[in-house]
Amino acid sequence: MDFENLQYCRAARNGRILEVTLNRPEVMNALYSPAHFELSRVWDAYAADPELWVAIVTGAGDRAFSAGNDLKATAAGVKREYVPDGFGGLVSRFDLQKPVIAAVNGIAMGGGFELALACDLIIASEHAFFALSEPRVGLAAIGGGMHRLVRSLPMQTAMGILLTGRRVTAQEGLQLGFVNEVVPMGQAMEGARRWAAQILECSPVSIRTTKTAALQGLSATDLESAFRTQYPVVMEMMQSEDFIEGPLAFTEKRKPVWRNR
Numbered sequence: 519m520d521f522e523n524l525q526y527c528r529a530a531r532n533g534r535i536l537e538v539t540l541n542r543p544e545v546m547n548a549l550y551s552p553a554h555f556e557l558s559r560v561w562d563a564y565a566a567d568p569e570l571w572v573a574i575v576t577g578a579g580d581r582a583f584s585a586g587n588d589l590k591a592t593a594a595g596v597k598r599e600y601v602p603d604g605f606g607g608l609v610s611r612f613d614l615q616k617p618v619i620a621a622v623n624g625i626a627m628g629g630g631f632e633l634a635l636a637c638d639l640i641i642a643s644e645h646a647f648f649a650l651s652e653p654r655v656g657l658a659a660i661g662g663g664m665h666r667l668v669r670s671l672p673m674q675t676a677m678g679i680l681l682t683g684r685r686v687t688a689q690e691g692l693q694l695g696f697v698n699e700v701v702p703m704g705q706a707m708e709g710a711r712r713w714a715a716q717i718l719e720c721s722p723v724s725i726r727t728t729k730t731a732a733l734q735g736l737s738a739t740d741l742e743s744a745f746r747t748q749y750p751v752v753m754e755m756m757q758s759e760d761f762i763e764g765p766l767a768f769t770e771k772r773k774p775v776w777r778n779r
Contacts, residue, residue: 519563546582558607586628
């Protein structure tokens with residue numbers, strides 16, 4: 519995919535990292551159907567490119583990650599089209615094996631919070647806050663937010679956020695556990711890149727296996743069932759070149775050269 523001619527976002531390669539920026543700062547990076555379709559194509563390209571191992575998504579400017587659905591566009595009568603991959607081309611994408619990090623540089627409300635929750639890690643600027651505020655405007659967090667939050671937090675804690683639409687600060691998000699790290703204002707991308715660098719030290723095959731098996735295991739009825747399930751990705755890892763390279767590099771006291779196959 520040509521990352522040079524994008525209208526609603528920016529996407530750039532940084533080594534093996536794909537850095538995606540929601541690029542509508544004039545509306546606090548709120549999104550609507552055309553943006554979702556464009557982002558879907560970006561994530562398709564990320565999934566298909568063997569040279570890209572980790573992705574980071576952030577928002578343009580220092581005010582907002584994303585304020586969610588573009589209500590002004592909705593009120594103006596802009597047609598809302600069904601996007602199979604959901605808000606930001608990501609919240610309904612359940613087959614993406616590669617990791618995605620959210621660098622939350624400001625407001626993450628409604629679909630913006632749902633987009634962050636759809637990522638594997640959340641690095642938040644100290645001035646960022648999160649809210650699933652849909653009930654306050656007669657809507658509901660049907661973009662995965664309500665379901666992801668009750669799986670991430672204790673039930674009453676999640677309901678306290680869902681049923682009030684209240685704002686949760688970055689520091690509270692860290693204490694509750696859905697934020698991985700809080701960084702100074704303006705350093706969300708730097709923080710996300712540090713986490714990405716740690717992931718890149720690992721075998722990309724192992725990372726895909728770990729993410730896929732861990733998420734698939736959530737559907738098991740209990741721990742033993744999850745443990746005893748045979749995951750195809752595990753067998754693929756065991757047959758990969760990286761499965762040999764890792765132990766070999768350890769015994770030879772050198773850094774592994776991951777082949778991603």
